[in-house]
Amino acid sequence: MWKLVVLLGVGMFVALMLGGEDKGQLRQGLVGVDPATSKVLRPPQVVETTPVEAVARVNFTPVTVQKTQYTGQAPITGSFVLSSVEAGTPTPQPVSLQSDAALPVMYINASAVNVRGGPSTDYGVVGRLTRDEAVAVVSPAQGGWVQIRIEGDGVDGFVAARLLTNIDPLD
Known part of the structure; x- marks a missing residue:
């Protein structure tokens, strides 16, 4: 096995040394062309433009009313016109998040646990936990x-309930 690897390496080295050298060949069409007599291209002309002010114009008016094919709940109907777009920043609304301090803490009671994207083994694994790691429920x-x-x-994520315990391993 090693003899074949060494033989392959030597063969590749010899092939690259003999055939891998660029000797500066010229293409057939370039032989005998004087570089001083070749044509020089002029740079392209620069055309000056005037800046245009960007304006947002929105005007949407339905031309024909088509019958809806929806047979469930009542569809949205009526004519409407959006005649202008008001620029501005939306007012941020406060979001009340449940803090991690208020969430009950449980501990992993198995050697290794997969954290899944949904409440079933059909969902993909989004994380992995080991024994005695703390998680917030x-x-x-x-x-x-x-x-x-x-x-x-x-x-x-989601973990099977049988793999959790509320007993702190450090106590």
């Missing part, structure tokens, strides 16, 4: 699965 067990948030990472 976002929602209680439903159908044998608990929604958790991995502390520090902020990753939300």
